Amino acid sequence: MSINVLICFYSKTGNTYKLAKAIKEGCEEVPGVNVKLSKAKELASIEKIEKDPEWLEAYKEMQDIPDVTVQDVKDCNALIIGSPTRFGNMAAPLKEFLDRLGGVWMRGELINKVGACFTSSESEHEGKEATLLSMMLYLLAQGMIVVGLPQNTPGLGQYGSYYGATATFAPKDEDKVIARALGKRVAQLALQLSGDKND
Numbered sequence: 026m027s028i029n030v031l032i033c034f035y036s037k038t039g040n041t042y043k044l045a046k047a048i049k050e051g052c053e054e055v056p057g058v059n060v061k062l063s064k065a066k067e068l069a070s071i072e073k074i075e076k077d078p079e080w081l082e083a084y085k086e087m088q089d090i091p092d093v094t095v096q097d098v099k100d101c102n103a104l105i106i107g108s109p110t111r112f113g114n115m116a117a118p119l120k121e122f123l124d125r126l127g128g129v130w131m132r133g134e135l136i137n138k139v140g141a142c143f144t145s146s147e148s149e150h151e152g153k154e155a156t157l158l159s160m161m162l163y164l165l166a167q168g169m170i171v172v173g174l175p176q177n178t179p180g181l182g183q184y185g186s187y188y189g190a191t192a193t194f195a196p197k198d199e200d201k202v203i204a205r206a207l208g209k210r211v212a213q214l215a216l217q218l219s220g221d222k223n224d
């Protein structure tokens with residue numbers, strides 16, 4: 026038996042993408058777990074992106090990552106969402122996708138599935154946790170079982186958050202350790218909820 030974990034993120038300059046990859050590695054530590062990395066569709070025009078070399082480079086780096094679909098969400102046993110911190114909230118492309126999940130919500134297709142969040146910001150204290158909480162509102166409204174990181178997670182005192190994985194700009198190695206711990210935790214819990222024990 027295997028389960029599907031969907032990681033859905035938006036990233037403009039690649040920092041949140043790097044966190045997403047570390048979370049994927051953590052999920053993959055758990056046998057029986059398929060992980061799909063997907064991105065929220067870019068809303069900006071290619072003309073605008075081409076005017077910003079940093080944005081263009083990251084855009085090209087991520088172009089092989091498929092845009093997330095509503096079907097991906099229906100097919101998953103766990104959903105992990107990530108966004109850059111934007112004024113203490115998620116970025117518009119991720120919200121645009123989450124706003125398309127009304128049918129999923131009405132049919133209760135995410136109820137009792139495991140959810141978690143991650144974010145990258147520019148500063149240590151300008152909205153990371155608010156952004157994680159803003160994303161959690163969506164998961165809770167969908168009836169998901171939202172998980173963060175317990176206080177005994179190694180390194181949590183300095184990196185990450187109770188509420189999810191974080192980084193200031195690109196993730197440092199310590200942030201990636203926390204991100205992997207989050208991915209592994211979500212995968213293990215999703216597997217346990219699906220009826221398969223794995224320790």
Ligand SMILES: Cc1cc2nc3c(=O)[nH]c(=O)nc-3n(C[C@H](O)[C@H](O)[C@H](O)COP(=O)(O)O)c2cc1C
Nearest residue numbers: 036037038039040041109110111112146147148151
């Ligand atoms: C419109 C906008 C708003 C932002 N607001 C914040 C903010 O409130 N706090 C913060 O620390 N960083 C803020 N940032 C910086 C990004 O969160 C940061 O650069 C992040 O690492 C970008 O992630 P990405 O490379 O995945 O796009 C903002 C960036 C933009 C473009």
